[in-house]
Amino acid sequence: MGADTPARWDARQRALLEAMGVVLWTPSAAPGAAAADTPAAPPAEAVRPAAPPVASVTPVRPPVRPPQASVVAEPSAPDPEPTAAPRADAVAVAPPVRGERAERIAALDWPALRAAVAACQACGLHGGRTQTVFGVGxxxxxxxxxxxxxxxxxxxxxxxxxxxxxxLLDAMLRAIGLGRGASDPAHQAYIANTLxxxxxxxxxPAPDELQHCEPFLQRQIALVQPRIILAMGKFAIQQLTGSDEPVGRLRGRVHRYQGVPVVVTYxxxxxxxxxxxxxxxxxxxxLARRVYAQATSSAP
Structure with missing residues (x-):
């Protein structure tokens, strides 16, 4: 049994056990006694049969990781760009923007609105753009x-x-008799984005980015004077319907934005x-074509 006594474990073995969370038990000894190569025979009462040293150690704790293990999952550097926005079931729908800025934008004519969009620095997106995308039509x-x-x-x-x-969008519009550059307003489709x-x-898009751009979209809609709006994609639909339901649940219904009928699609x-x-x-x-026909038939 002497070969298993803690006093005979070398420094490497002790370090290994301590790293595993095992606290070693050693008998009291006078200073310098442990340094002797061959310790003196212990008193008789110390030689009585007893559980091996391992049985007398404190309960084994979970393995202790080296200090560096606690930071392995942390990024070595911050992400240079904002993360993607959260999943559809966690997206916060931005409330309509109100205030002095929105009121100023609501008073702009078309050339001034285009210039305001080109000069906008309301959110961080302006720093990475090549140019703004105002709209076409x-x-x-x-x-x-x-x-x-x-x-x-x-x-x-x-x-x-x-x-x-x-x-694909152009083909979809042609299928219902529309185009980007049609001369007749009844066959024109003005195309814009929420951002x-x-x-x-x-x-x-992030909710605050949608908020900052919403006054521009509101003014575009007021100046374009559409009889119907076709909202394409989750974030455009959220912006125009105020709902964060999945697209599949919002299809087949007529929504309203500033009094204008809105039909949603993918x-x-x-x-x-x-x-x-x-x-x-x-x-x-x-459906959009039927809604448009109804809106134009009832228009003065």
Whole structure:
């Protein structure tokens, strides 16, 4: 048993046990006694049969990690760009913006509104943009399409819905007799986004960013004077309906924004990823066309 006595464990073994959380038990000894190579024979009463030293240690605690293990999960440097916004079931719908700034924007005409958007620095997005994405189309227009936020190509070209998603949108509009540059207001579709600047890495819009841009969108709608608005994508739908329900639950109903009927549908970029949903989008377009026909028939 002497070979298992704690006094015979070397420094490496002790360090290993302590790292595992095992507190060693050692008998009292006079100073310097442990340093002897061969200790004197213990008194007889100390040699009586007893549990081995391990049985007399304190209960084993969970393994103690080395100090550096507690910071392994922490990032080595802060993320250079804001994280993506939270998931759909946690998104906070921004309340309508009120106040002096919104009142000033509400008094702008079209050229002044465009200039105000180009000069806007109300949120941090202005620091990373190539240019603002105001909108495209003739004013006034009977139809208005509102998307979510500019992407990389939109940021470069300064126009909403370009690239594959824009091509699909143009095809969808042509299917119901509309176009970006039609001369007749009844066949024009003015196209804009909820945000006028591209979020970094095409992340989702943040609630405060939507708040800062909402007065611009409100004024655009007032000046475009649409008979109907087609809201495309989750964040445009949230902005225009005030609801954070899933798109699937908001489809098939007519909503209102500043008194204008709003029909919601999926964003063209989503339809490119989920082609099976195009049939539902076509149903939404047909609903929008019926709502528009009803609105124009009752208009003075």
């Amino acid at each position: 003739e004013v006034p227009a009977h139809w208005m399409v509102v998307g979510e936020a500019p992407g990389e190509q939109e940021d470069r070209q300064g126009e909403p819905f370009v690239g594959p998603a824009g091509q 006028k600047c591209r979020p970094p890495r095409n992340r989702n 964003h063209p970029a989503y339809l490119l990823r989920q082609p099976s949903e195009k049939a539902k989008a076509w149903d939404d377009l047909r």
